[in-house]
Amino acid sequence: MSKYGRNEIANILGTKTGPFVDLDSSPGSVVTDGLSRVRSVLQVEKVGKQIRMSKEDLFDVIPEYGRRAARLQPHGSAAGALLGLLHNGWIVDIAQLYEEHRMSPRFYAVHDAIRSRNLDCCADRIRSMSGSELHDLAASLNDAVFEIRQRLRSAEFAKAVVNFEGTARKNHRSLSAYVSNLFRLYPAMRVLRFDLGYLDSLWSYGTQNVPVSLREMRMHRDKFLRTISMRLAGVSVGDPWLGYAWKLDCGVDTSLRLHMLAFLNPRIGLPGEAAQAHIDLCWRGIVGPDGRCLHYRQLGSGSGSTVGMVLRGDAEGQRALRRAVLYMTKADYLVKSRLLVGTDVRTFGKGQLPKKRRASRGQTHEPCSTKTPLGREFFV
Numbered sequence: 077m078s079k080y081g082r083n084e085i086a087n088i089l090g091t092k093t094g095p096f097v098d099l100d101s102s103p104g105s106v107v108t109d110g111l112s113r114v115r116s117v118l119q120v121e122k123v124g125k126q127i128r129m130s131k132e133d134l135f136d137v138i139p140e141y142g143r144r145a146a147r148l149q150p151h152g153s154a155a156g157a158l159l160g161l162l163h164n165g166w167i168v169d170i171a172q173l174y175e176e177h178r179m180s181p182r183f184y185a186v187h188d189a190i191r192s193r194n195l196d197c198c199a200d201r202i203r204s205m206s207g208s209e210l211h212d213l214a215a216s217l218n219d220a221v222f223e224i225r226q227r228l229r230s231a232e233f234a235k236a237v238v239n240f241e242g243t244a245r246k247n248h249r250s251l252s253a254y255v256s257n258l259f260r261l262y263p264a265m266r267v268l269r270f271d272l273g274y275l276d277s278l279w280s281y282g283t284q285n286v287p288v289s290l291r292e293m294r295m296h297r298d299k300f301l302r303t304i305s306m307r308l309a310g311v312s313v314g315d316p317w318l319g320y321a322w323k324l325d326c327g328v329d330t331s332l333r334l335h336m337l338a339f340l341n342p343r344i345g346l347p348g349e350a351a352q353a354h355i356d357l358c359w360r361g362i363v364g365p366d367g368r369c370l371h372y373r374q375l376g377s378g379s380g381s382t383v384g385m386v387l388r389g390d391a392e393g394q395r396a397l398r399r400a401v402l403y404m405t406k407a408d409y410l411v412k413s414r415l416l417v418g419t420d421v422r423t424f425g426k427g428q429l430p431k432k433r434r435a436s437r438g439q440t441h442e443p444c445s446t447k448t449p450l451g452r453e454f455f456v
């Protein structure tokens with residue numbers, strides 16, 4: 077994540093909670109606590125980073141001034157942050173919430189050291205502890221800090237992080253290059269962002285009888301990609317479908333779904349709202365009444381717009397599109413569904429670039445600039 081910090085990843089993850097349009101109902105919002113969950117995971121990782129930078133024991137027992145009793149004394153911000161995690165119970169809550177998922181190595185470094193010593197169970201009793209019990213607690217905390225520090229500094233940990241985030245980095249680079257090349261061919265595109273999925277009532281996560289299997293999702297996806305271009309071409313003066321990208325995802329409180337980016341040719345007279353309606357009809361025609369299609373209002377400068385017209389030199393539109401591209405691979409930086417790990421089912425894909433159009437004899441074109449107005453060599 078050289079270009080994007082982990083806090084920006086959190087904000088991207090949180091965009092799942094935002095405006096959408098379900099064509100069967102009025103505009104509304106997806107109300108989830110996904111952003112708070114992500115921030116909790118990032119807070120655990122932040123504590124681990126603070127501990128990694130520390131050098132000595134972070135906890136001690138000192139006598140209370142004017143009293144016989146003693147109290148636990150944290151040293152430094154890392155110690156205070158670790159105690160905050162224990163009091164909030166985030167480590168246990170996150171581990172239980174994402175029981176069917178794989179967390180990042182950063183999270184497990186803190187989680188394992190805390191849980192192996194049952195430190196998460198003593199947060200509420202710290203104020204009432206005294207004597208040898210308090211000294212034992214300080215020793216256990218310092219042991220946990222030492223384990224976290226050594227683990228985060230190890231070569232094995234660095235390798236684990238690269239392996240865990242490698243797929244997300246590769247997919248992000250691949251999709252960025254794909255969109256960049258599309259803009260080399262087309263000066264403007266209408267970008268649609270939507271999710272293809274199933275009614276949540278179908279979902280039974282963690283059981284053997286998953287109503288929507290990975291095989292079924294793959295069949296539905298492939299059929300949708302084969303037919304949507306022909307469907308849109310049949311209701312317009314040409315084929316507006318220029319390209320697409322998809323990412324298979326499976327959340328804690330949602331069923332299998334596809335995050336989609338579609339790139340349409342604005343020169344072909346098909347309004348964005350009409351394209352959305354045909355996308356919805358195409359997906360439900362394949363899946364049946366249990367299909368669900370949500371169109372997000374993330375791109376475009378118009379107030380309340382559900383589609384985005386992005387120009388080659390539009391700084392604001394390009395910035396929004398970069399965020400949408402990052403969103404397509406966002407989850408794999410922090411958490412991965414075990415259902416999608418170790419399977420032969422692809423979780424990311426994109427279309428092929430159209431063949432380069434040849435200019436007619438005597439026709440000249442200005443060369444495309446490889447710089448955006450922001451001076452960043454990203455989309456052109």
